[in-house]
Amino acid sequence: MTSEISLLRLATAGSVDDGKSTLVGRLLHDCKAVFADQLDAVERVSRERGLSGADLALLTDGLRAEREQGITIDVAYRYFATPRRRFILADTPGHVQYTRNMVTGASTAQLAVVLVDARNGVVEQTRRHAAVAALLRVPHVVLAVNKMDLVGYAESVFAPIADEFTAYAARLGAPEVTAIPISALAGDNVVEPSAEMDWYGGPTLLEHLEGVDVEQDPGAHPARFPVQYVLRPQTPGEFRDYRGYAGQLVSGVLHPGEEVVVLPSGQRSTIAGIDRLGEQDVEVAFAPQSVTLRLADDLDVSRGDVIAPVAHAPRVTQDVSATVCHLAARPLRPGDRVLLRHGTRTVKAMVRSLDSRLDIDTLAAEPAPPALSVNEIGRVTLRTAAPLPLDDYTADRRTGSFLLIDESDGATLTAGMVGAPLGTDPGHAAPGQSATGPVAAGV
Amino acid sequence: MSVLTGAPSRLRQSHLDALESEAVHIFRETAAEFERPVLLFSGGKDSILMLHLALKAFWPAPVPFGLLHVDTGHNFDEVIAYRDRTVARHGLRLTVAGVQDYIDDGRLTERPDGTRNPLQTVPLLDAITTNRFDAVFGGGRRDEEKARAKERVFSLRDEFGGWDPRRQRPELWQLYNGRHRVGEHVRVFPLSNWTELDVWQYIEREGIELPEIYFAHEREVFSRDGMWLTAGGWGGPKDGESVERRMVRYRTVGDMSCTGAVDSDAVTIAQVIREVATSTLTERGATRADDKLSEAAMEDRKREGYF
Numbered sequence: 001m002t003s004e005i006s007l008l009r010l011a012t013a014g015s016v017d018d019g020k021s022t023l024v025g026r027l028l029h030d031c032k033a034v035f036a037d038q039l040d041a042v043e044r045v046s047r048e049r050g051l052s053g054a055d056l057a058l059l060t061d062g063l064r065a066e067r068e069q070g071i072t073i074d075v076a077y078r079y080f081a082t083p084r085r086r087f088i089l090a091d092t093p094g095h096v097q098y099t100r101n102m103v104t105g106a107s108t109a110q111l112a113v114v115l116v117d118a119r120n121g122v123v124e125q126t127r128r129h130a131a132v133a134a135l136l137r138v139p140h141v142v143l144a145v146n147k148m149d150l151v152g153y154a155e156s157v158f159a160p161i162a163d164e165f166t167a168y169a170a171r172l173g174a175p176e177v178t179a180i181p182i183s184a185l186a187g188d189n190v191v192e193p194s195a196e197m198d199w200y201g202g203p204t205l206l207e208h209l210e211g212v213d214v215e216q217d218p219g220a221h222p223a224r225f226p227v228q229y230v231l232r233p234q235t236p237g238e239f240r241d242y243r244g245y246a247g248q249l250v251s252g253v254l255h256p257g258e259e260v261v262v263l264p265s266g267q268r269s270t271i272a273g274i275d276r277l278g279e280q281d282v283e284v285a286f287a288p289q290s291v292t293l294r295l296a297d298d299l300d301v302s303r304g305d306v307i308a309p310v311a312h313a314p315r316v317t318q319d320v321s322a323t324v325c326h327l328a329a330r331p332l333r334p335g336d337r338v339l340l341r342h343g344t345r346t347v348k349a350m351v352r353s354l355d356s357r358l359d360i361d362t363l364a365a366e367p368a369p370p371a372l373s374v375n376e377i378g379r380v381t382l383r384t385a386a387p388l389p390l391d392d393y394t395a396d397r398r399t400g401s402f403l404l405i406d407e408s409d410g411a412t413l414t415a416g417m418v419g420a421p422l423g424t425d426p427g428h429a430a431p432g433q434s435a436t437g438p439v440a441a442g443v
Numbered sequence: 444m445s446v447l448t449g450a451p452s453r454l455r456q457s458h459l460d461a462l463e464s465e466a467v468h469i470f471r472e473t474a475a476e477f478e479r480p481v482l483l484f485s486g487g488k489d490s491i492l493m494l495h496l497a498l499k500a501f502w503p504a505p506v507p508f509g510l511l512h513v514d515t516g517h518n519f520d521e522v523i524a525y526r527d528r529t530v531a532r533h534g535l536r537l538t539v540a541g542v543q544d545y546i547d548d549g550r551l552t553e554r555p556d557g558t559r560n561p562l563q564t565v566p567l568l569d570a571i572t573t574n575r576f577d578a579v580f581g582g583g584r585r586d587e588e589k590a591r592a593k594e595r596v597f598s599l600r601d602e603f604g605g606w607d608p609r610r611q612r613p614e615l616w617q618l619y620n621g622r623h624r625v626g627e628h629v630r631v632f633p634l635s636n637w638t639e640l641d642v643w644q645y646i647e648r649e650g651i652e653l654p655e656i657y658f659a660h661e662r663e664v665f666s667r668d669g670m671w672l673t674a675g676g677w678g679g680p681k682d683g684e685s686v687e688r689r690m691v692r693y694r695t696v697g698d699m700s701c702t703g704a705v706d707s708d709a710v711t712i713a714q715v716i717r718e719v720a721t722s723t724l725t726e727r728g729a730t731r732a733d734d735k736l737s738e739a740a741m742e743d744r745k746r747e748g749y750f
Contacts (some may be wrong), residue, residue: 007458036604075613079586079638086458099694100613107615169617218454242503248468248617249701253454277467277499286454290500303475305697327613341618401616410622411458412612 002310005081008214011105013129014115019146022055023115023184024078024091027206029190033080040396046140062137075105076379084210098130099360099375100327101414106136107401110214113205114165118151118181121161127168128360135323135377135422140212141169141177143365144205149183153196165424172363172422178212220287222312223252224391224399226343227305231292242276244292245301247344250398252309253286254293259310262301263389268310269297304345305401306389314389316397320349320382323358323393323420326370328413331371332404334379339405339414340384348385349404355379357423372414379420393417456538459645463496466633468617469596470500470580470706471486474507475629476621477578479537480631481571485520485587487696488653489634490584492642496531496633497580509536511576512566513700515559516543517675538574540566557679558701568604571628580631586638597618602626640719641692646714650668658715659692659707670703680745694719 009013009238016021027033036440046055078089080299090105092098107114112133133141145167151157162179169177180189181200188194191206203211228247233239233324258271259260275293278280285291295309301307308314320340326332340349357369372378404414456464473480474558482497484490497506512526528580530537545551551562553710561652571579584743585592597619612620664671664687665680673680674686679700691704692715709715 005458006455007461007589076589077585077636078592079636081638081640086638086641104613104615106616131455215455228468229501229506231501235505239503246471246500275502277463278502284454286463288461289456290464290471292502296582341620344472368712398616399446401618403618405620405622409624410518410617410620411610412620414611415615 005084005086006215007086007088008111008209008212009088009090009109009305010111010113010399011092011102011109011211012113012115013092013102013105014113014134014146018115019184020091023113023144023146023182023190024089024189025055026079026184026190027089030187031082031206032079034402036164037425042294043140061084068089071311082206082210086150089211099377100130100325100415101419102129102321103136103325103327106133106138107397107415109136109138109139111142111209111212112138113144115144115146116161116165117147117155118147118161121315122164122168124361126165130165130169130174130364131172131360131422134169134174134324135417137421139214139216141168141174142205143177143179145179145182146179147180148188148197149196151188153181153183153188153194155181156199158200164262167227178202178208180208180295193299218251219253221287222389223254223287223307223309223397224250224314224396225254225293225307226250226345226399227301227303227307228344229303230301242294243298244291244294246290247285247288247307247308250343251286251287251396253284253339254309255284258369259297260307261310261313262295262299263298263306263308264387265305266302267297267299269295269299269426272296274404302342306343308389314391316387316389318384318387319352320384320388320390320402320418321355321420322346322380322382322402322418323377323422324380324414324416326372326374326379326404326414330406330413331373332414337407340382340388340402340414340416341405342388343391343399343401345388346405347388348407349382352381352383355381363422380416382416390418392422394419449587459641459648462637462641463499465636466493466496467500469619469631470497471632472619472623473580474501476619476692479574479576479700480578480580481574481576482506482508482513483582484512484537484578485582486512486526486529486654487582488516488646488657489584491653492510493580493582493633493650494529494533494635495649499734501737506535508534508580511538511540511567511574511579512572513540513570514542514562515563515700516541516546517559517699519656519673519696519699520652521656522654525652528697538570540570542566556700559698560701562616564604565700566673571573577623577628578631579628580633582634583630583635584637584642594632594635595694596632597621598629598630598632599623600630604628610662610707640716643712645715647716654696656693656696659690659710661688662704663687664689664691664704669707672703673699675699677728690727 013021025321061341063118076091078091080087092101107212128418145161146159158181166177181197182189189204227245231246233242256271256273262269271293274282274285275292334351334353336351338349340347354369356365356367358365360377391399400418402416403412406413542559545566546553583591599610623629635672662673665684671691674680680686690708692707693704709718
């Protein structure tokens with residue numbers, strides 16, 4: 001039954017040297033997501049390059065434009081499926097200058113796969129990937145310790161790497177870490193269990209991806225409904241007086257009869273009815289459904305407003321303290337005037353101050369930097385021209401995130417997360433946060 | 444995560460529901476942020492699916508944009524009939540940009556191989572400029588081809604319709620940035636995350652009607668470059684190519700000169716889904732001569748402003 005299949009969005013991080021392309025190629029190939037004509041092309045190119053077998057990494061090879069211009073497009077999306085789950089994989093290049101790529105890929109991911117080379121263990125780049133996953137609040141992190149075939153499939157190599165990474169990720173506040181020893185090249189523990197690592201009792205990577213519980217209970221979060229579009233047919237007949245607010249419920253659950261507040265105006269009303277894509281008067285709407293709300297009162301509601309339960313409304317403010325990752329070549333400086341895109345609303349904003357710049361490798365904070373350059377992460381204070389209904393990013397990834405945009409050419413400059421999703425002191429774990437899940441064999 | 448905190452199953456979306464909600468969100472964002480969107484409609488299954496999603500996104504209001512068909516002049520009769528029925532049924536505005544007109548008055552020259560797919564770019568860009576369309580919905584999916592795998596949902600195009608990888612914007616969360624300068628436009632791909640199988644499963648679930656040629660039928664075809672092409676006035680078969688009657692269906696619907704049929708006995712959607720699920724060839728690899736031109740064929744056409 002197709003209705004039982006769920007969707008998992010994941011991001012991979014790691015450099016070419018870690019065997020990431022081979023891993024992604026292996027997942028696609030072993031899940032039969034690679035077709036004969038694609039494989040033919042891979043085999044042909046492999047032969048032309050003098051390789052003995054098909055290089056699965058070629059399945060994720062770059063575009064000619066990238067080679068010619070010496071650039072890498074931030075994210076490539078791959079699709080594969082098992083009978084239980086459909087996967088959308090955001091494949092991000094992992095080199096030092098591409099923090100922004102992983103930030104982009106991780107922003108929508110429910111799970112991040114961080115790859116390390118078993119011969120090298122946890123290196124600077126691994127710590128950076130862990131930090132980005134934690135910063136973006138990716139709910140599940142998998143450490144794939146690759147190239148186990150080159151270290152004799154030894155548990156004594158795997159276990160310390162798993163322990164070190166898990167401890168580091170826990171300090172960053174990553175909610176869950178699972179470490180899996182694999183060989184992407186030989187296929188060990190990627191899709192098929194390894195015959196070489198009897199000491200490992202956990203799932204293969206694909207088994208973990210299939211089984212991991214990513215279905216958050218929508219009822220655990222207060223409802224947030226950014227109004228996208230006002231539907232007023234104004235046609236003769238049944239729907240002449242219809243007025244509905246179309247949007248995606250980005251978190252929570254809403255029912256007809258519920259008391260709501262429209263922000264930032266603060267007007268209150270009651271949900272008169274919920275329609276779902278042509279289906280009239282549904283009993284409930286839950287995130288992330290696209291629905292249409294009708295309100296009992298004739299209010300002035302328009303695109304950009306947020307509808308929320310009266311009892312659990314977000315705060316409304318013009319002063320935004322946030323952690324940002326700068327994405328554009330031109331630096332971000334104090335005093336910059338930009339556009340801020342939050343939910344369905346775009347407002348003018350000014351950079352009041354750059355409060356700190358974070359060294360993503362050491363997590364040391366440098367106070368009051370003169371600018372944030374591309375790929376840099378820092379704390380900023382912004383002032384917006386109009387009030388915004390905001391949540392902390394740690395509470396809600398959708399209503400706690402925003403973009404800064406260049407008003408002159410429309411370029412996306414900066415990705416922002418309200419509050420401080422990542423503590424700046426790695427020495428102290430936040431209370432109540434610890435790593436869980438099968439970390440190593442014997443657990 | 445324990446079972447106790449898991450959502451009750453009625454508050455979970457299936458993968459088709461999730462893809463539907465995402466596509467609807469993209470349609471509504473575009474309608475709200477742009478002055479003059481238009482939906483590319485060829486009568487192919489992906490464009491039919493887009494229209495279906497748009498109808499649902501704006502219900503009970505009418506779809507707030509029209510359709511644009513770039514007609515190669517070598518379309519299947521069944522598909523044109525389907526297009527016209529659909530436009531009439533939903534009261535839609537249809538703009539047709541005809542490749543034939545361009546050939547007739549000399550602005551375009553017929554290619555030696557008779558293939559007209561590459562000729563669509565100029566009429567498409569002219570139609571966008573003339574009508575001042577600022578957002579153009581396309582049915583492209585990232586699973587189709589590797590140049591598509593790196594495409595954004597909102598893909599910025601310059602005033603020549605060109606796609607410059609350097610100017611593409613990172614897309615984070617579901618915050619789509621559609622700002623553009625005068626003369627530029629944005630291609631919007633609501634089906635970015637759908638696969639061919641998702642499309643068919645959704646078509647089945649929603650009971651969407653498709654042109655007959657997607658299902659197995661007897662047809663006079665001849666073999667060229669390993670594909671079954673329909674004999675017709677566009678220039679096939681040539682000498683030495685023999686016509687035969689076979690049970691075939693189309694996996695993609697495009698210009699007759701370069702869209703191949705596949706041997707099939709799938710006459711229902713369920714049978715088509717079974718066929719797609721077990722196919723060993725990509726849909727473009729099996730049926731599109733234009734993608735076989737070179738390894739970077741799609742990438743090259745995209746940079747020039749193709750769909």
